[in-house]
Amino acid sequence: MIVAASPPSAPSLPAPPRWAGDLFLGHMTDPSVADDPDLSTLVGLFDDEHVRTILAATSAEPLSAAELSERCGVSTSAVYRRVDRLVDAALLDERTRPRSDGHHDTVYVAAIERFELVVDDGEVDWTVDRTETDVADELTRLWGEF
Amino acid sequence: MVAAAPLVDLLASAAATGSALVGLYIGYQAYRGLRRNDEPAMRYLAAGMILLFGVTYLLAVVGQGLIALHVVTLGFQDVFRLLVRVLQLAGLVLIAYSLHLAAGGRIAEG
Helix, strand or coil, X not given: CCCCCCCCCCCCCCXXXXXXXXXXXXXXXXXXXXXXXXXXXXXXXXCCHHHHHHHHHHHHCCEEHHHXXXXXXXXXXXXXXXXXXXXXXXXXXXXXXXXCCCCEEEEEEECEEEEEEEEECCEEEEEEEECCCCHHHHHHHHHHHC | CCCHHHHHHHHHHHHHHHHHHHHHHHHXXXXXXXXXXXXXXXXXXXXXXXXXXXXXXXXXXXXXXXXXXXXXXXXXXXXXXXXXXXHHHHHHHHHHHHHHHHHHHHHHHC
């Protein structure tokens, strides 16, 4: 029986506080995403056409689930299913975008830049190159969390 | 101990320049945060940091220069000092306002 690999659902604990120096030195590797997800999880995600559309669209500009549902031509719940898996695999980042009425929309930004499978020397290895978190975005996020 | 005074002056100037540069760097990142995330709180943070570190530093340097070059009399030193303090206060008020904007955004969100 083949079981589709799904990323383990991360407990919804608040992220551990980051060392304040990270803000200035630019070393913003989140400890929870230091390990790449399994290859089957990644390949399972990349195999999905809508996942690829979501990653491509959010690599150009931050988009909300509603906007992504329009781009993919699927329901918002279908978008949320994929977005949750992508966020769990640290391939997608969540951000907030203020609305004119003072509320905030959650928008998504692609966090992956490159996926590499290396077959060499009797081993198969893979790496995910993630987009570097921007200092200005981190400052905006931290300031809002005070 | 006579030679210590110029060295202390130099170190004080270097530290002042350093804090102005770091303050402006944070202000610049706040400005980029405003452009990238459309976050209004970052506008006031950026303006506050630039006022607090950049403008006051510039004013202090200009004031010192004008006094050293005898363009204005030493009596103006207190005027410059007052201006710098007022601008520092204004910068801090902007930062405090920005903090309230950021906190207000979170309340509206939740």
